[in-house]
Amino acid sequence: MSRVTITINGRAETREVEDRTLLVQFIREHVGLTGTHVGCDTTQCGACTVHLDGRAVKSCTVLAAAADGAEVTTIEGLADGQTLHPVQQAFHEHHGLQCGYCTPGMIMASVDIIRRHDGMLDEHTVRHELEGNICRCTGYHNIVKAVLDAAEKHRAAHAVAAE
Amino acid sequence: MYATTYHKPRTLAEAVALYESSDEPTYLSGGHTLIPTLKNRLAAPQHLIDLRAIPELSGIAVTSDTVVIGAATKHAAVAASKEVKAAIPALAGLAGSIGDVQVRHMGTIGGSTANNDPAADYPSAVLSLNAILHTDRREIPADEYFQGLYTTALEPGEILVRLEFRIPDIAGYAKFRNPASRYAMAAAFVSKHRDGHVRVAITGAGNEGVFRWTEAEERLTENLTAKALDGLAIDPSRMMGDMHAPADYRAHLVTVMARRAVQNLGGTHIV
Structure with missing residues (x-):
C-alpha cells in the first residue's frame, strides 16, 4: 500500500491505495469521479484520457503511485460551473x-x-x-x-x- | 494485475541496489508495454522500480557530431525537440510516429530500446545510426546490443542511461503500419554516415527482431538511390508471418520501405 496524493481538478486527493492501482481506478473508484471512462483497458481506445501535468495520457496505463504529487484534470474539471468548456x-x-x-x-x-x-x-x-x-x-x-x-x-x- | 510493490529511486545506485536486494524486480519506465503486460498477468514482478526520477536518464544534448538522449525521455519530447529535428530529422519524425499522442506522452526511448519489441520503431534508428548505448556500467555498440526478439545485451539489473546517436550525413525512415495496432509491419531506417557507409536497419518484419539488411547497404553505399535497390529481394524465411501479414508479404514490404526511406532521406514516410 502507498499513500498517494494527486491533485485532481485543483483539489488534493489523498488515498491509501495498493501499488497496483491504476490512475483511472484512483480517479473513478477512490475519488468517485466517474466521468473518465474505461473502454478497452488495453491502451488503445482513449476513453480514459485525462491530463497528467498538462498532457493527455491514457489513465488505464499509468500507475496511481507513479502519479503521486502530480496534477490531473478530468472531464469534470473543464466546465466553469454551468458554462461548458x-x-x-x-x-x-x-x-x-x-x-x-x-x-x-x-x-x-x-x-x-x-x-x-x-x-x-x-x-x-x-x-x-x-x-x-x-x-x-x-x-x-x-x-x-x-x-x-x-x-x-x-x-x-x-x-x-x-x- | 497481481499485487506488486512500487519504488521510485532518485539515483542510479539506489535503483541498482533495490534491484539486487529484491525478489523478482523489474524496472519501469514509461510503462506503455510493461503495464499492459502486467494487467494481462503475463508477468508478475514483485517489485516495480520506476527509473523516471533519476536525473541522469533525462535530457537531450546535441553537439556537432552526436545527439545524446536520456533513456527516460518521452517520444513526444524527441519528436518536438528543435535540436533533434535539425540534427537528425528522421529520428524526430520516427519518434513522432510511435503509437498515438497519448502513448508518446508517456512512452520513453530507453524503455522501447530496452524492451526490443520486434515491431518497435526506435531499434531501427539505434541500429542504423550505429548508436552507442550507455548503461550504468558500460557502453554497448548497437551492433552488439540487439540479440533477438525482446532480447538485448543488457544484463539483469543493468540500466540503460542514455543513447548516443552519431549524426549522419542524411537519414530517412519509412514505415508501413498495421492500421489497427499502429505497430510497424515493416519499416526501414536508412542512414548515410559521414564515412560514406550506408546502414539499413529493418524493424517490424524480421523473425529475429530488428536487423541490418547488408545487401541493401552494399548497393546503397555504391549509389544512394532507390533505383540501386531494383531487383534486390529479401528471403521470406527471415520474416515474421502472422495473422496480419504472411512472411512473403512482409519480405515485399521490406523492399518497398527501404526504397521509400531512400526517396525520403532527410525525413520520414509513414503510412
Missing part, C-alpha cells in the same frame, strides 16, 4: 457524439491537441492526432468538425486577448 460546447453544437461513451476521452484529447497547436489545426492534423481515441458510433465526422470549430474559436479568443 468551449470544446464541450463545440461537441454539443456539432453533435460530435452518439452514445457518448468515448466523449470524455475525445474531449480531453481534443483540448490537448488545440492547446499544443495554439488552435492552428486542419482536418488532416485533427484526424491524425485523434488516432489514439476510438469512436464506434460517429464515423468521426462531427467530432472533427467540433474540434476544428473549437480550434478556430480558441484562435479568435487568443487573438483578442493579445490585442
